[in-house]
Structures are given as structure tokens and as C-alpha cells.
Amino acid sequence: MGIQKQPCPNTKTRIMDTAEQLFALKGFQCTSIKRLACAARVNQAAVNYHFGSKAALIEKIIDRRLRPINRQRIERLEAVQQAAARQGCRPRTEDVLHAFIEPTFALTEIIQTEKYFLSIAGRVFSEPDDAIRSILILHFKPSFLLLFKLMKAALSGLPEAVLLWRLHFVIGALAHCMYMCGTRLAVPDFFPLPDNADTMVKLLISFATNTMNAPYYRENENMLGFDSLEY
């Protein structure tokens, strides 16, 4: 599990790129400043000099990748929303999911180390550290809310409770794919996987569309015991 050596950027960038890999592979707690500095071939004091603290470094690393991803998500979701409004019809499920999912993996082809970050972001819900989870959620929340809104418009006939569960299934699958993509599609413990992110994204979008558009039978409704669904 060798760390990818960077060519020779400046110290600050080298720290961030190396930290991104180590945090993704080993987690935040297991990555000490000492080991990070050693892997990045910088002095140990340089980390605190450039970023102030370990927490600030983590926040900076998350912000660097997550901000453009969610900005692009929102732009594309709003485009879908406006196109549907112009035509006076509901947005199509597939278009909404495409606008939401694709930006997640858009940069992986260009930036080599960005895909490591997807492992960090894929832990958004199950991240044990409260502070880090809060940072991740703060970034994700606006695009998630917009996704929810457009999906309700696209599937206005579906009971909101069913829509919410299906969204959670899709989000779980998406998070898992992000994690796998981040570790170079190498989760060989159970099943082999093709080393092809493009294929994954296409199948993921069609999977999500199929899940959200699945028929719903009213007779099952009596088994849905929902407490509060106001949003």
C-alpha cells in the first residue's frame, strides 16, 4: 500500500496531497503529523506552520474537493429544474439523478489524487469523528436538499415516505461507490471489480433511476408506520 509520490510541488501542496491519501487509506486518527510529514518528505513542524493545526488541515482538504463538486451539482440540478419549468413538465428522474451523481466522479479522470478523497467523502454518514462528520455534512447538505426537492417533483405520485427510503438506498450505494473509487476500485476482499470509473458511473445512474422509478403498490402502504414526515 505504497503512498503515491508527487513530482515536486511546493511544501504546502505536497502536504495536502499526501495527507489526502493517508487520511483516505488510514483514517484521520491513525494518521499522525509525524507519519504525514515523513511521507510528504517535509519537516514535522511544517504542517502546523502552514495549516495551524491538524483539524484545520482536515477542514482545508475537505473544502478543496467538496466545494467544486457540490457547486457543480447545484448548478446542474438547477438547470434541470429550469428546463422542466420552461417546458411546463416535471423533471425526469434520470436527468435529476444524472445531474446529482455525475459531478461526484467528474474530476477523477483529471486529478490523480482527487479520487483518494472520495474515500473520505464516502464516509460522510459513518464517520466516527463528530467534528469531521459535521464538516462533511455541512458541505453536502445543500445539494442533498435540492436533490430531494427535485425528486419529489419528478415522482409526485409516490408517497413521500417511500421516496425517502429509496433515496436512502441510492445514497448508500453512492457512498459505497465513492469509497471504492477512492481506493482505486480495489475492494477485492469479496468481489472482483473492473478498474473503470466511467462504467461504474453509468451503471450507478441507471441503477438509481430504476430504483426511484420502481412501481409502487398501494396495498403495501399499511405496513408503513411513519411518525413524522414533515420536512
Add this chain to the structure above:
Amino acid sequence: MGIQKQPCPNTKTRIMDTAEQLFALKGFQCTSIKRLACAARVNQAAVNYHFGSKAALIEKIIDRRLRPINRQRIERLEAVQQAAARQGCRPRTEDVLHAFIEPTFALTEIIQTEKYFLSIAGRVFSEPDDAIRSILILHFKPSFLLLFKLMKAALSGLPEAVLLWRLHFVIGALAHCMYMCGTRLAVPDFFPLPDNADTMVKLLISFATNTMNAPYYRENENMLGFDSLEY
């Protein structure tokens, strides 16, 4: 996020139950022996006296819950397999998924603290600590391999590559649901959720069935660039 107080079992059990909650809520690294002993109302030295080391405690906690879950999975999958063999037909997708998914949440109604453990197990793929992830995977692997085998039998017409991706989507959704169930269905950061595990399991199984049984169009095959699919 108060820790649930146990009635008054013996020291060893009280340590395990409290550790299960803290590990699920805060993670392994963030839970020190000191804090664990304090929360369990036992002496700090008692943890090492009863379990030898922190790593051994973690292994014991995982083993306690995961062994019966995976034993039940395998028993029920084998029952599905044998029933299909007797009738000379392929196993039904829904039966296979039901046998695999349901045991995951079977004990949550009975044992109060068991659902906390689902948060730990839900991190099986994205767990940062290598040692812990290895322990989790070692437990899960046999039932996952049997699931894979039976899904191939149930969907023999489907290209293996497509089947693998769909399995990963289902597994991602399952892991997410395990995590949510473990934190008492409280992931209110994005979407509200009903506090009803039974509903979740039913919808999860029908979701998984719908995903695996989805039609597949041959013309898409050229976009699948798989390297090695031997197993």
C-alpha cells in the same frame, strides 16, 4: 448523546455493552479505555484484566454479534439452495436476498444494545483501521461468497460483470441501512426517517430484488470494459 445505562449485569458484560455503544457512536480510536471504564462504571484496570487488551476487546465485541448473524445467513441460504435443488429449478432472487438480509436485523427487536453494533458492522468496507476491517471482513466473507454463488444461479442469464456491480449497489445500501439502524434510525442531517426497523427491512429486500432483477439490455455491453472476472 447519552450512553444507555445497563441495569446491573456483571463487570465483564457491562464493559462489553458499554464499549459496543461507545465504539459505534465515537469509533474505536476516539474511545479510550479511561472513558470506557468511566462510562461503564468500572475501574480502568478491569478492562485489561477481563479482556487482555483493547484489540482483544474489540475482537470479542465483533465476534459476539457477527457470528450468529452470519451463521443464520448461511443456514437460510443453504435452505434456499436445497429447496431449489429439490424442485429442480433455480433459486428465486427474492428468496436469496431475504435469507441474506433479514438475519442482519433479526436480533434488533430483542436485544437492545445489539443495534448499536450495526453501526460498527456497517463500516465493514470503509473502516479506516486495517486490523478492524480485517476482522469484520473475515466474519462476513463466507456468507457473502454464498450469496454471490446463489445470485449467479438465480440470474444465470445476466453477465457476471453486471451482476457484480448490482451486488455492490445492494451491499452499499445494506451497509448504509445497518449504520442508520445502529444509530437508532437517527440520521436527521439530511432526510427524516421513520423509527421502524421492520419497515426498513421489508423495503430493503424489495429494493434489492428490484435491483437484481432489473432488465438488462445487451446493446449496453460494449461499454463494459472488464479486466478480470475470474473468481
Add this chain to the structure above:
DNA sequence: GTCTATAGATTGATAGAC
């Protein structure tokens, strides 16, 4: 089995020379 006290290692962060 339970307790106090502490060893021994590692952590994040900083002071100060260059």
C-alpha cells in the same frame, strides 16, 4: 476481582536558532 499508582510510548503543538 477490584483498586491505586505509574511506567513507557505517542500524540499535537510550539519555542527559538538559522
Add this chain to the structure above:
DNA sequence: GTCTATCAATCTATAGAC
């Protein structure tokens, strides 16, 4: 900006009295 040296806090684990 980079380095060495070090502080103070925290961690796991253990020794030994009761």
C-alpha cells in the same frame, strides 16, 4: 520557510496492595 528540540497531554498496559 525550514529546522531541532522539547513541552504537556493522552494513551495503553502493568505492577502490586488489598
